[in-house]
Amino acid sequence: MIDPAYSREDASGIWVFLEQDDDALAPVSMELLGKARELSAQSGAELTGLLIGHDLEELATRTACLDLDKVVYVSHPLLGRFTAEAFAYAAAEVILQQRPDIFLLGATPYGRDLAGRLAVMLRTGLTADCTDLALDPASALLLGEVSGFGGGILATIKCEQHRPQMATVRPGVFPEVLTRREMPAPVEHIEVDVPPTACPVSVVGRRRHVGVDVSRAERLVIAGAGTRGQMGPVEALARALDAEIGATRVAVDEGWAGREQQIGQTGVIARPRLAVVCGASGASQFTVGIEQAGLVIALNQDPEASIFEQADLCVVDDLFPVVRALVAEFESHNGGAL
Numbered sequence: 001m002i003d004p005a006y007s008r009e010d011a012s013g014i015w016v017f018l019e020q021d022d023d024a025l026a027p028v029s030m031e032l033l034g035k036a037r038e039l040s041a042q043s044g045a046e047l048t049g050l051l052i053g054h055d056l057e058e059l060a061t062r063t064a065c066l067d068l069d070k071v072v073y074v075s076h077p078l079l080g081r082f083t084a085e086a087f088a089y090a091a092a093e094v095i096l097q098q099r100p101d102i103f104l105l106g107a108t109p110y111g112r113d114l115a116g117r118l119a120v121m122l123r124t125g126l127t128a129d130c131t132d133l134a135l136d137p138a139s140a141l142l143l144g145e146v147s148g149f150g151g152g153i154l155a156t157i158k159c160e161q162h163r164p165q166m167a168t169v170r171p172g173v174f175p176e177v178l179t180r181r182e183m184p185a186p187v188e189h190i191e192v193d194v195p196p197t198a199c200p201v202s203v204v205g206r207r208r209h210v211g212v213d214v215s216r217a218e219r220l221v222i223a224g225a226g227t228r229g230q231m232g233p234v235e236a237l238a239r240a241l242d243a244e245i246g247a248t249r250v251a252v253d254e255g256w257a258g259r260e261q262q263i264g265q266t267g268v269i270a271r272p273r274l275a276v277v278c279g280a281s282g283a284s285q286f287t288v289g290i291e292q293a294g295l296v297i298a299l300n301q302d303p304e305a306s307i308f309e310q311a312d313l314c315v316v317d318d319l320f321p322v323v324r325a326l327v328a329e330f331e332s333h334n335g336g337a338l
Helices: 027-043 057-063 084-098 109-121 231-241 249-253 319-332
Strands: 014-017 047-053 070-075 102-106 126-130 132-135 142-148 153-157 165-169 187-191 219-223 244-247 274-278 295-300 313-316
Touching: 014 027, 027 047, 027 102, 027 132, 027 165, 047 057, 047 084, 057 070, 057 187, 070 084, 084 109, 102 109, 109 126, 109 165, 126 142, 142 165, 219 231, 231 244, 231 274, 231 319, 244 249, 295 319
Parallel strands: 014 047, 014 102, 047 070, 070 187, 102 165, 126 165, 219 244, 219 274, 274 295, 295 313
Antiparallel strands: 132 142, 142 153
């Protein structure tokens, strides 16, 4: 067994990686802070937010007003744009100095990349894509719940000796909590010495995310395999409903939609008021992503499709004539809201 970088006895506190883009925190960070505060209240551990970047003093000050006990702001000019090597180098240095017991990250492209590298650098474990987090009442160990085999199995994973206990959680799993402090938390500003070799690309500014966060959309039109890549009708329905476009894994793997639009176990968890599912069979890996939707309308020509077990309204028909009829109806009413 590989020796831990530091022991369980030396560790204390719960840390959350505060992912940011364009001087604003990512929604998944706000979701993690709410869950982390629950864990902190149970254990009595201090809750710290880890902010990494450059010229983020104003964001650090705003973040200190959230429900945190402390903000650790790590800065260096080479951290102005996310690169996994540089961020992992900076995070590892600070973590080894301050030795948190638990470190949580969002299962975003950035968070996943950073978490994997850190787990190797810190010689610890990583529970990826958790669907829930808890503390063991007897040992106070972090328990990460993950699903497998299409959602048919739930496993609880813990890291008994190595530290920090690390986990990533997909966006949308936990509700966002906006609790604020009456007095700002202290901000500890740490400047690290990031070697140029840890940042192999030129830094020209912070990377901006492209597209919409479908985990936070009020309305979704979701494309499945049954659309056969004909995204025009799906896009027209989304415009008519003032909705965002989501997709199943098949649709994403086929290149019909972007990875950031993927709904489900290996995508994001969404909580829309309305989800119109077009041509998805309804595999459990997908439906876990919309089980908290307000109203689910399913369009599928297969009357035995599993999606109908999850839907509130079921339409058994060729989806394209139905979609065209819906678009025409909404356009005739100037896109009237459902």
